Amino acid sequence: MDAQYRASHLKDLEAEAIYxxxxxxxxxxxxxLLFSGGKDSIVMVHLARKAFFPASIPFPLMHVDTGxxxxxxxxxxxxMVEKLGVKLYIASVQEAIDKGRVVEETGPxxxxxxxxxxxxxxxxxxxxxxxxxxxxxxxxxxxxAKERFFSHRDRFGQWDPKNQRxxxxxxxxxxxxxxxxxxxxxxxxxxxxxxxxxxxxxxxxIPNLYFAHEREVFVRRGxxxxxxxxxxxxxxxEVQKRTIRFRTIGDxxxxxxxxxxxxxxxxxxxxxxxxxxxxxxGRHDDQRSEAAMEDRKKQGYF
Amino acid sequence: MNETNGTLTAADAQPxxxxxxxxxDLLRFTTAGSVDDGKSTxxxxxxxxxxxxxxxxxxxxxxxxxxxxxxGINLALLTDGLRAEREQGITIDVAYRYFATPKRKFIIAxxxxxxxxTRNMVTGAxxxxxxxxxxxxxxxxxxxxxxxxxxxxxxxIPHVVVAVNKMDLVEYAEDVFSAxxxxxxxxxxxxxxxDITFIPVSALxxxxxxxxxxxxxxxxxxTFLHHLEHVNIASDRNLIDFRFPVQTVxxxxxxxxxxxxxIASGLxxxxxxxxxxxxxxxxxxxxxxxxxxxxxxxxxxxxxVLTIEDEIDISRGDMLVRPGNIPQVNNEISAMVxxxxxxxxxxxxxxxxxxxxxxxKAFVDKVVYRVDVDSLHRMEADTLxxxxxxxxxxxxxxxxxxxxxxxxxxxxxxxxxxxxxxxTVAAGMIRGTTRTAEEVSEKAAAxxxxxxxxxxxxLHSPDVVWEGLNIPRAEREAANGHEAAVVWFTGLSGSGKxxxxxxxxxxLFDAGIRSMLxxxxxxxxxLCGDLGFSASDRAENIRRVGETARLFFEQGSVVLCxxxxxxxxxxxxxxxxxxxxxxxxxxxxxxxxxxxxRDPKGxxxxxxxxxxxNLTGVSAPYEAPTNPEVxxxxxxxxxxxxxxxxxxxxxxxxxxxx
Ligand SMILES: Nc1nc2c(ncn2[C@@H]2O[C@H](COP(=O)(O)OP(=O)(O)O)[C@@H](O)[C@H]2O)c(=O)[nH]1
Numbered sequence: 015m016d017a018q019y020r021a022s023h024l025k026d027l028e029a030e031a032i033y034x035x036x037x038x039x040x041x042x043x044x045x046x047l048l049f050s051g052g053k054d055s056i057v058m059v060h061l062a063r064k065a066f067f068p069a070s071i072p073f074p075l076m077h078v079d080t081g082x083x084x085x086x087x088x089x090x091x092x093x094m095v096e097k098l099g100v101k102l103y104i105a106s107v108q109e110a111i112d113k114g115r116v117v118e119e120t121g122p123x124x125x126x127x128x129x130x131x132x133x134x135x136x137x138x139x140x141x142x143x144x145x146x147x148x149x150x151x152x153x154x155x156x157x158x159a160k161e162r163f164f165s166h167r168d169r170f171g172q173w174d175p176k177n178q179r180x181x182x183x184x185x186x187x188x189x190x191x192x193x194x195x196x197x198x199x200x201x202x203x204x205x206x207x208x209x210x211x212x213x214x215x216x217x218x219x220i221p222n223l224y225f226a227h228e229r230e231v232f233v234r235r236g237x238x239x240x241x242x243x244x245x246x247x248x249x250x251x252e253v254q255k256r257t258i259r260f261r262t263i264g265d266x267x268x269x270x271x272x273x274x275x276x277x278x279x280x281x282x283x284x285x286x287x288x289x290x291x292x293x294x295x296g297r298h299d300d301q302r303s304e305a306a307m308e309d310r311k312k313q314g315y316f
Numbered sequence: 317m318n319e320t321n322g323t324l325t326a327a328d329a330q331p332x333x334x335x336x337x338x339x340x341d342l343l344r345f346t347t348a349g350s351v352d353d354g355k356s357t358x359x360x361x362x363x364x365x366x367x368x369x370x371x372x373x374x375x376x377x378x379x380x381x382x383x384x385x386x387x388g389i390n391l392a393l394l395t396d397g398l399r400a401e402r403e404q405g406i407t408i409d410v411a412y413r414y415f416a417t418p419k420r421k422f423i424i425a426x427x428x429x430x431x432x433x434t435r436n437m438v439t440g441a442x443x444x445x446x447x448x449x450x451x452x453x454x455x456x457x458x459x460x461x462x463x464x465x466x467x468x469x470x471x472x473i474p475h476v477v478v479a480v481n482k483m484d485l486v487e488y489a490e491d492v493f494s495a496x497x498x499x500x501x502x503x504x505x506x507x508x509x510x511d512i513t514f515i516p517v518s519a520l521x522x523x524x525x526x527x528x529x530x531x532x533x534x535x536x537x538x539t540f541l542h543h544l545e546h547v548n549i550a551s552d553r554n555l556i557d558f559r560f561p562v563q564t565v566x567x568x569x570x571x572x573x574x575x576x577x578x579i580a581s582g583l584x585x586x587x588x589x590x591x592x593x594x595x596x597x598x599x600x601x602x603x604x605x606x607x608x609x610x611x612x613x614x615x616x617x618x619x620x621v622l623t624i625e626d627e628i629d630i631s632r633g634d635m636l637v638r639p640g641n642i643p644q645v646n647n648e649i650s651a652m653v654x655x656x657x658x659x660x661x662x663x664x665x666x667x668x669x670x671x672x673x674x675x676x677k678a679f680v681d682k683v684v685y686r687v688d689v690d691s692l693h694r695m696e697a698d699t700l701x702x703x704x705x706x707x708x709x710x711x712x713x714x715x716x717x718x719x720x721x722x723x724x725x726x727x728x729x730x731x732x733x734x735x736x737x738x739x740t741v742a743a744g745m746i747r748g749t750t751r752t753a754e755e756v757s758e759k760a761a762a763x764x765x766x767x768x769x770x771x772x773x774x775l776h777s778p779d780v781v782w783e784g785l786n787i788p789r790a791e792r793e794a795a796n797g798h799e800a801a802v803v804w805f806t807g808l809s810g811s812g813k814x815x816x817x818x819x820x821x822x823x824l825f826d827a828g829i830r831s832m833l834x835x836x837x838x839x840x841x842x843l844c845g846d847l848g849f850s851a852s853d854r855a856e857n858i859r860r861v862g863e864t865a866r867l868f869f870e871q872g873s874v875v876l877c878x879x880x881x882x883x884x885x886x887x888x889x890x891x892x893x894x895x896x897x898x899x900x901x902x903x904x905x906x907x908x909x910x911x912x913x914r915d916p917k918g919x920x921x922x923x924x925x926x927x928x929x930n931l932t933g934v935s936a937p938y939e940a941p942t943n944p945e946v947x948x949x950x951x952x953x954x955x956x957x958x959x960x961x962x963x964x965x966x967x968x969x970x971x972x973x974x
Contacts, residue, residue: 023342069568189738
């Protein structure tokens with residue numbers, strides 16, 4: 015047999031993620047994959063293709079759209095969906111604002127990140143999804159270190175850190191009451207480095223935002239932010255053209271860029287290896303409080 | 317960070333260029349330690365020295381350390397998670413941590429070590445290749461150090477590392493370390509631990525964690541990280557017994573029906589024969605399909621889609637195995653379980669068992685004993701409370717196909733789920749079926765042991781009288797001029813068992829040897845007329861026949877028994893009823909095609925048109941004997957040749973005189 019098989023940690027992680035995805039399809043009726051347009055969700059889509067090959071991906075994707083996207087993200091998303099022939103649902107934050115379901119933050123530092131929760135939960139309920147794949151990784155954040163692969167959410171989409179089911183061996187418990195659902199994290203055991211290495215190994219296409227490019231940016235509280243239509247520059251902030259790239263892609267108003275000339279996968283991997291900052295460090299709103307993530311998870315954030 | 321202390325660490329060789337990372341493999345390990353042993357510091361040190369801590373996290377920790385009024389950085393803060401725990405200042409759940417060196421990626425399942433967190437330790441241990449047991453050098457081997465060893469052994473973690481920490485506080489003294497090593501080695505000899513390594517460290521100062529200590533030149537073993545990087549885990553997998561639990565069926569179009577799953581153990585190649593459980597139907601592997609192309613072979617841990625040559629009905633929860641190597645099939649099992657729920661085990665209600673990719677209803681019939689995890693003593697118990705570990709007997713609504721956990725973790729592990737709260741309430745490790753001689757019922761086992769001992773003694777000294785029988789067998793044997801024996805023919809229907817046995821019996825009779833032939837079809841009409849062909853009915857059938865054979869045996873006869881008897885377990889039980897050397901298991905070996913061609917009773921034909929379910933070899937499994945006294949291959953041989961072979965075997969066993 016392929017002697018190299020076990021030799022690679024990436025194959026091991028891949029096998030684990032594929033196992034988890036197949037379990038979800040077997041145990042749940044209406045799974046959905048939460049697609050953000052970022053590299054983690056792109057890797058998940060790739061794994062889903064592998065898991066069910068030669069069949070196509072047996073569940074739809076859903077994008078929680080803050081309305082503050084980089085144009086490149088949307089282009090990439092639409093091309094991918096078309097190529098794979100999967101169904102894409104969009105849960106719109108703008109719509110939720112218009113309907114008065116959520117109230118937009120105001121001020122120059124307003125972020126729509128926190129506003130994703132309500133449209134996400136609304137969409138889960140509307141479409142009766144009973145399991146939603148998220149690209150969350152345990153290495154991203156302290157609060158995630160104890161997250162399960164199968165994360166149970168009550169009727170209100172809430173996560174109870176005190177009442178999590180133990181997860182043993184490969185035996186994932188997806189039992190639930192009607193109306194409850196699960197968030198499932200196939201990439202739990204991956205690190206940022208693993209994700210990049212895997213993208214290189216498998217030659218997975220990713221948006222060009224991840225590669226070094228020139229862009230108009232400004233610096234706010236130590237974070238390099240892209241100049242977009244959704245943000246106003248404050249007095250004292252200077253817009254400059256710099257060569258940057260993104261290590262993570264999310265809401266354009268709060269996703270920080272890094273100065274970089276890494277324009278190939280190999281260069282990105284080298285850069286990640288040498289990096290002195292975790293990728294979420296570039297996410298402006300996580301720094302608000304040490305327990306910010308935990309608070310949001312309890313409310314049903316990814 | 318490396319620049320600041322000027323030492324060379326693993327981080328400097330971080331996989332960064334080219335394809336170096338393709339050579340890395342993955343080690344999952346668990347750490348258990350009690351509060352203040354320095355577990356968090358040790359992990360923090362590993363993460364720090366291997367550069368898995370990024371600067372922003374480091375700043376956050378510095379900030380948090382300052383907020384708590386501590387000086388400098390507290391490495392332990394890295395491994396602490398949820399807010400409640402942060403407030404209490406202790407870790408409660410299982411937290412997962414990651415770091416990598418150029419050799420390996422590591423996943424740490426970090427668990428608290430107190431007895432009230434036994435369930436967390438068991439959870440962390442369930443996926444671990446290696447366990448780190450932390451011992452504070454000042455305190456030596458404590459109860460909890462033993463408990464951690466016990467859990468590692470229970471969950472059969474292949475490798476154990478005992479890190480003797482805080483060596484700086486005992487002046488890096490060799491004798492302190494050696495005394496701990498001696499004591500713990502003596503203790504672990506009582507457990508099922510095969511690979512154990514002791515390493516003296518100071519997590520706080522970094523001695524022997526990543527870099528060699530300058531203070532302990534008496535220590536010549538590897539550093540902690542070096543050991544983690546080099547311990548050989550490739551051979552821990554079971555590559556022998558092919559087991560493929562089907563996760564889901566992949567059916568993109570009418571022409572393709574594939575079974576998706578991860579190979580639990582063993583290896584498989586296209587063209588090789590497979591049997592589907594529970595149906596017992598056989599076919600061959602057509603193709604091993606993956607996104608990356610078809611494979612020539614696939615082995616343990618590989619996710620694949622298998623297609624087979626014939627259309628047989630297979631769905632999630634079924635298992636593909638090799639026809640000559642099938643797992644045990646039974647609905648009465650004995651297992652060690654760790655109870656994980658606040659609500660104690662209740663024997664009056666059912667649970668949902670998740671085992672491989674299957675779900676079955678299960679009842680706990682009996683708690684055999686509870687293990688005191690600190691003293692390792694067995695205590696009487698009739699229930700198990702949260703965090704308690706014990707031996708139980710369960711009955712499942714449908715038979716399980718399993719291997720003992722010790723030979724195959726993938727097919728030997730299960731969880732129990734509460735059908736109302738849906739919580740996972742127990743983790744279980746199967747020991748075997750309760751139908752083994754050891755455990756049937758304590759009484760029956762004691763009885764057959766006693767009979768066995770008595771018979772054996774009697775062999776050596778013919779004067780010993782076995783109470784209970786008016787005329788002892790030895791007397792009868794002496795009068796008969798030959799010994800008694802049970803000759804057990806097993807094999808598929810149509811293999812030739814009855815034909816051969818009938819000719820043999822005639823020859824024995826002609827030679828003046830007392831004999832009796834018990835044939836499956838006879839007993840099915842009378843003695844066992846109430847039984848069907850399910851695994852449990854088959855077991856009961858064989859049990860009755862075994863007891864009957866034994867009566868004739870005690871009466872001095874050579875008893876010939878011809879029964880399909882597909883399960884090794886059942887045959888072994890009969891074997892246990894008679895003294896060693898007096899049970900002759902005869903495997904009448906024939907391939908299914910030949911047997912079908914003969915079809916003396918028309919069973920195969922009827923099975924083909926669906927009139928018979930559970931026909932051995934077709935729709936029910938057959939376990940070939942692992943160690944029969946005689947193998948008769950009947951496809952090429954004549955009946956007389958077979959009878960000759962048997963005759964010689966009976967002579968060689970000194971049952972009859974030639
Ligand atoms: N002197 C010394 N102190 C240590 C060592 N390892 C840990 N400690 C200290 O022991 C205390 C408990 O350590 P911690 O890692 O929080 O223990 P945990 O509860 O097992 O995670 C802390 O004050 C550490 O600084 C060591 O090797 N030497």
